[in-house]
Amino acid sequence: MKRRVGLLALTLLLSVSMILSACSGNSGGADDDAASDGKVSLSFWTLFDGGDGANMQALVDEFNKTHPDIEVKNTKLAWGEYYTKLVTAVGNGNGPDIGISHSSRLPDLIDQGVVTELDTPAADAGVDWNSYNQNLLSAVTVDDQHYAVPIDTHAFIMFYNKKLLKEAGLLGEDGKPVLEQSADGFVSFLKTLKEKLPAKVTPFALSNNNDDPFRLWWSLYSQLGGNDVISDDLKSAAIDKEKGIQAADYIQKLYTEGYIKKNDPDFYKNFQSGTAAMTMTGVWTTGTWESTKDFEFGAMPIPKFYDQEATWGDSHTIILPLTQDEDEAKRKAAMIFADWVADNGQVWAKAGHIPSKPSVLEKQEFKDMPYRSDYSEVASVVKFSKKSTKTAQIREEVAFKFLNEVWVNKMTPADAMNNMEAGIQKILSE
């Protein structure tokens, strides 16, 4: 009998302790700051994997080595869950001291009160805002206040397979494509590729849905002088339908006339394995192509199809999420770190990103890396999206949805623009 009571007590004890530990399981690494030696400890959440992740870790390690009084602890989170985790963690007071944000996501984070403006700690840390690319900086500035430190631009650029271009007689002496910079010029470039190369070679490798064709559409739309799809007061849809139709129609024809492979299940692989003459995607793939054996490729800004140069791009930035104590010493240390990362953009550029400080572009280390200098100038012509809290939602739930139908030739560009206008308006009115 006695033994049984003992067993019961044990069961109870175990269950209670289990519940207690479940409730208190969120004591992250954020609180073990300010050790007795006066060292500032900073928790840093990132969303990078693969090459990006390794480069960021290298930066953090190097920083910790050269800054004995600051220690940055890098926590890698999965890309798909990053923003949700960041927002909920900051919401219940367990957020990190430093975080990463895309500049397109920043307005939403500002609106939700997740990030803090950082002019005071930046001044303390001696950050010189003039040392940054001003186009990038304007993407992180709201009401004259800085909310993030940009560390790169990752823009939409063009890659080409030198061997195949040569075979088609389209590679110049300088190793650059022979290509007239216009809408018609690009089509005749593709036409030659299609005629001169074996049938199994795709002239232009591109996916048939979501991000990359959207980026191309955004670039052409911007080159035509199209306004953002949201009005200046951020309250209504302001899509310039005529220009949107023209851009969508041009891209649709690339699919229907067979320059882009229909429903390509893996266009990266298509280009990487040498069965596609060219592709357009983000600069972050440079590192991937580079590490491919026997792959001769070139990189350049996307052609100037229309009146003005423009391309799609976003930017990785370092942010200071709202924390419970708002410790000034920590915030200053965080800014020292952020500015240092930007200063050492040549490391970050290994993946292919364009550094955010023009001075980095002048460093020998950067110049010694192939390809990067061929496209680094596009940082100044990137057309960032409007600083709306709804940008990501509009892109993913409206633009992708209808444009995808255009690419598979199931919706006319005109219908797509009308649907997009209505969809954008609905989201903005919510």
Add this chain to the structure above:
Amino acid sequence: MKFKKMRTEMQALVFLLPFLIVYVLFTIWPMIKGIEMTFYKWTLIKKMDFVGLDNFRKVLQDREVWEAIWHSTFFVFLSTPTMIILAIVLALIANRKSALQKFYRIIFFIPSVLSVAVAAYLGLFVFQPYTGFVNSVLHLIGLLPQNSEIFWLTETNLAWIVITVVTLWWTVGFNFILYLSALQEIPDEIYEAARLDGASDSQIFWRITLPYLSPLTKTITMLQIIASYKVFMQIYVITGGGPLDQTRPIIQLIYQTGFRNNNLGYAATMSYILFFILLVLSVLQYWMNNRKGVDR
């Protein structure tokens, strides 16, 4: 006597207590909290505005919500009968005395141990154009001309077939195991007697086997309906809800609304609509089963 009974009950309670505490804390409490959320504009970081019944009013007029509920319902219709019929067929195959008996049991069950992401990605690779297994086989046997491809994921109807086939392949093993054990519990004497009386195989199946399985079938039907209403992950991986949101189930919309678009209050409202549907179905099923019981 009475004291003894009370003591047994007390003991039972003590043993149940750990479960009860966890259950209340992680199931009942969130459900109550969820009801509270439906009355607020509630974001991920709890910026709250009381909106009364606005969320419910909005949900009634929101076409996207009802479309998504229809998609989930459609999937229930697609998957429930196929899931049961296939499970019975597989169980019958595996129950036959043959050298391959063990082999069948393993291969029919093994996909169930995969995680949903693995199953869905496999499905994606199998059905993709140019290099996918399905199109390659169709090319090989000449059903599909060499220079054409079936684009399984850009046509709504084909996409539903892919989603259903992948789900079947991945989850049928569980029902299969239940049916297999039910089949093994049917006494051999009954079959022997039937054979002596000259019953044919199909007569045996329809008159003996199937009736014996029917209580289990009722249970599985209910569980399957509930499980299919909760479909999300495999669709999310395979089509992302596309094309044009035509395969987007209600759970995906709830997820998008709550966690991506930062509107937990409205997402909670949608959840309660789904909860209500499932509740009605469960009550209906319970009521039907009980009535049958009385008839006997």
